[in-house]
Amino acid sequence: MIKPERLCKGDRVAIVSLSSGILGEKEILHKYELGKKRLEEKFGLEVVTMENALKGVDYIYNHPEKRAEDLMNAFKDKSIKGIICAIGGEDTIRLLPYIDYDVIRNNPKIFMGFSDTTANHLMMYKAGLVSYYGPALICDFANYVDMYDYTENAVRKMLFDAEETYEIKKCDYWTNEFISWCEENMNKAKKHLIDEKGYEVLQGHGKAAGKLLGGCLDAMPMYIGTDIWPSLEEWKDKILFLETSEEKPSPDLIRYYLRNLGAQGILGAIRGIICGKPQGEVYYEEYKEQYKMVLKEYGREDMIVIYNANFGHSEPIGIIPFGIECEIDADNKTIKLLERVVE
Missing domain, CATH: 3.40.50.10740 (Murein tetrapeptidase LD-carboxypeptidase, N-terminal domain)
Structure with missing residues (x-):
């Protein structure tokens, strides 16, 4: 890459x-x-x-x-x-x-x-x-009032400073508040909630490493079968990262989407999964159960799954770089990029 x-x-x-x-x-x-x-x-x-x-x-x-x-x-x-x-x-x-x-x-x-x-x-x-x-x-x-420090720091450290390695740490706060986009609201700040959960390990032990590949789970059905959808060989040994949109798909839909990845052979080919925090923590617990259910169905109860990461639709967000070598550590609950993400 x-x-x-x-x-x-x-x-x-x-x-x-x-x-x-x-x-x-x-x-x-x-x-x-x-x-x-x-x-x-x-x-x-x-x-x-x-x-x-x-x-x-x-x-x-x-x-x-x-x-x-x-x-x-x-x-x-x-x-x-x-x-x-x-x-x-x-x-x-x-x-x-x-x-x-x-x-x-x-x-x-x-x-x-x-x-x-x-x-x-x-x-x-x-x-x-x-x-x-x-x-x-x-x-x-x-973002009104100011950028989140978590987001700003990710941009600076990854894209400007080009650090040799980078640990994607858990943000210790989040928000479920949406402020309507209008000029009258420009000075309104969102209320922050303390994230006491940290990264959650849904299953697995030890470490897994591979290059990152993924995106928005409920958008993926539009891309499957097109010439941009990676072949099964390209999914081999990857760390899959997935998050869900503001549409807040039902747990049933999450199960269907994950089963599709299983049927394609993707769940059998990858080395681990990083799951984003659902927006507003809607279906937070229900999504966890769907991941565990489908991975069991496809014989991947061994695979490390880290949950509640800050990327995608849940504020504040960081950066997940496609194609960069990443290590997930279930025992220490860490996500580390093992190489710089820019030259």
């Missing part, structure tokens, strides 16, 4: 709308401005907003080719060092016919986002580029 170069103060980063076009809606433009300001003032980056990113929901929906054009142009532009998604959505899959994997492979740079952006990460994976399942502009960089 190709690692892109680390970010430095003064670098240019592109903003893209690859699924939902909400960034360009009048009532959300203040979030765009706030996120842009944070990237500029906190991280010293120069923000480049791609041509179609602010054209609104209807235009973005009706023109998947223009969304893909923005992505390809961001990769082609030698002056751009990173690409940050505005937000996820449910429509990234329609970009597939317009993606040039050679362009991605020959112009490696940081790409980051989560949720339906899983599809884009699988595109990067197919092209052989390490990418970063992490904060998006609207949700995280433009």
Whole structure:
């Protein structure tokens, strides 16, 4: 896997709308401005907003080719060092016919986002580029009052400092509060709850290591069978990371999705699983039971499963890098990246 170069103060980063076009809606433009300001003032980056990113929901929906054009142009532009998604959505899959994997492979740079952006990460994976399942502009960089320190630290340590190894520590707080996105709420802070659970080990003992591959579990059915879905051989010996969206899929659906991974042979091929905290801790205990049930059905009661990690849809979030060697330790309840994630 190709690692892109680390970010430095003064670098240019592109903003893209690859699924939902909400960034360009009048009532959300203040979030765009706030996120842009944070990237500029906190991280010293120069923000480049791609041509179609602010054209609104209807235009973005009706023109998947223009969304893909923005992505390809961001990769082609030698002056751009990173690409940050505005937000996820449910429509990234329609970009597939317009993606040039050679362009991605020959112009490696940081790409980051989560949720339906899983599809884009699988595109990067197919092209052989390490990418970063992490904060998006609207949700995280433009969080009202300030960015979460947990999220900011992950961006700095992984993408700027390029540390040789990195322990993904558990965040000791979380929130289940949603503050409506409107300018009147810009000074409202979310209430934090203490996370007393820490990482939970659902099963397994000792350590397991492998390269990271995964994403948003309830978005994956859209990608299975397409040319970006990894082959069974590509899943071999991986550490699978999974989280669930704001749709809060029922425990039954989680069971169905996991059984599909079992039927494909993926659960038999991987070395371990990292599970994200469900948003708002809805179905927190119920999801645990589904994981244990399905893994038992497929004879994988031996596999290490670490639960309640901070990535994806539960705030605050960190970064999980696709294609990077990771060690999960059930006895010590740790998640460690065994190599730097950028050059």
